[in-house]
Amino acid sequence: MxxxxxxxxxxxxxxxxxxxxxxxxxxxxxxxxxxxxxxxxxxxxxxxxxxxxxxxxxxxxxxxxxxxxxxxxxxxxxxxxxxxxxxxxxxxxxxxxxxxxxxxxxxxxxxxxxxxxxxxxxxxxxxxxxxxxxxxxxxxxxxxxxxxxxxxxxxxxxxxNPDFGTGLPLSSPVPDTLEQGAPRVSLVDPTPAAVREAVSAAITGTTLTEDSAHDIVYAASEIVTNGLSHGVAPVRFRLWADDSRVVVTVSDQGSGPSDPLAGLMPTTATRSAGLGLWILHRTCDYVSMGREEDGFTVRVSVGGHT
The missing domain is CATH 3.40.50.300 (P-loop containing nucleotide triphosphate hydrolases)
Structure with a gap:
């Protein structure tokens, strides 16, 4: 076989x-x-x-x-x-x-x-x-x-199985409960440096561990970089947080990666941003990728319970 x-x-x-x-x-x-x-x-x-x-x-x-x-x-x-x-x-x-x-x-x-x-x-x-x-x-x-x-x-x-097909499953990602409130940060077409600074400031005072704080700053910077490099403007960044958990979303008007392995396996094709996506899939507590009302959206969260 x-x-x-x-x-x-x-x-x-x-x-x-x-x-x-x-x-x-x-x-x-x-x-x-x-x-x-x-x-x-x-x-x-x-x-x-x-x-x-x-x-x-x-x-x-x-x-x-x-x-x-x-x-x-x-x-x-x-x-x-x-x-x-x-x-x-x-x-x-x-x-x-x-x-x-x-x-x-x-x-x-x-x-x-x-x-x-x-x-x-x-x-x-x-x-x-x-x-x-x-x-x-x-x-x-x-x-x-x-x-x-x-x-x-x-x-x-x-x-x-007659229903077997190709491409990503069609179920849409579900917004996090924290997203029911107003975001702490909302930026349009920000630079990765501006996002890192904004996230670092927004999570000050939370109970995130040092590792979790590093992970969410890295993840936010990475997915904004991906949106700016591979997506279609405008790229919208938002962050929500409570005392113990942080949720970040990045949306653009593109279709997102076509490879179903994106983020789920490492790649040496760093120009496609696949390696960065894989790192955040191995470090963040939750990652979703898919089409939503705001466009193609990547959502990550760290800390607390998802």
Whole structure:
């Protein structure tokens, strides 16, 4: 097997989950394939009880244990790369992806589901992403359909997904609750230096750690630089803050990056600003990128709870 076989399964009961997941895991063990489980606690417990303590199954931290999608991609690429280099001709992994049904913002995890079609393409990987329809919002399920090429069913079928497409998921980023108030800073077509100065002044008196303060200043400067260099004027910068958290948005009238990997994997193509986006995806507590009323908007936040 070569390439990434990216499959989803929609289930509405624990029995249906097991009807899909257990044959997947047991098939990997029977074929002598590295078989990895990266589910959240509940599904991990269900699988452990059904499969038993087979040492051939490797239980990994689920994607929900990674703070950021870019961290998850980096971590999983390292694991898959080591297995492939050791001679694995097929790797199986089943893993849950966070979403609002488990209390996690979706849009950057939706971008993750789209990006891994490229990020994992070099590995002989069969990845199964199950979604519980009892708790998964409809807009998430719509994005799941667009980002997975194959469908698994509780009856044992593995089918091409007619809804699979290319491009970014269509769900729009959701504004932060802090944005309901007036921004502390609002600038149009500012220089990166002016933004760094304004952000440093605006966060004085907050309880941000030194690292978080550095991260938000860097992120604000980077996304303004991107907007000025690659977007379409006007570039509008805004900042909101409370005692412990800061939210920044930068909007322009362009279409944004076309590469679904933008920000989720490192790149040496620094002229495309990809490296800077990746750094802020690895340091900020939340990053969203997408079309909104004000145009293409990048939103980042640090501190507190997102």
């Amino acid at each position: 070569t390439g990434f076989y990216h499959e989803t399964a929609l289930y509405g009961s624990d029995d249906d989950f097991l009807a899909i997941a257990v044959p997947f895991v047991e098939g990997g063990l029977r074929e002598g394939q590295p078989t990895l489980v990266a589910c959240a606690d509940k599904n991990t417990s269900l699988l452990r009880a059904a499969v038993g303590d087979d040492d051939a199954v490797t239980y990994l931290p689920g994607a929900d244990q990674y703070a950021r999608p870019a961290d998850a991609i980096a971590g999983y690429r390292d694991i898959f790369g080591k297995l492939a280099n050791a001679g694995a001709t097929r790797i199986r992994t089943i893993g849950d992806v966070p979403h609002p049904g488990v209390g996690v913002r979706w849009d950057w995890w939706g971008r993750y589901e789209n990006a891994v079609n490229q990020a994992f393409a070099e590995f002989p990987l069969w990845g199964l992403c199950p979604y519980d329809t009892r708790i998964t919002p409809p807009e998430v399920l719509a994005d799941v359909a667009r980002t997975h090429e194959y469908l698994a069913t509780a009856s044992g079928e593995h089918l091409p």
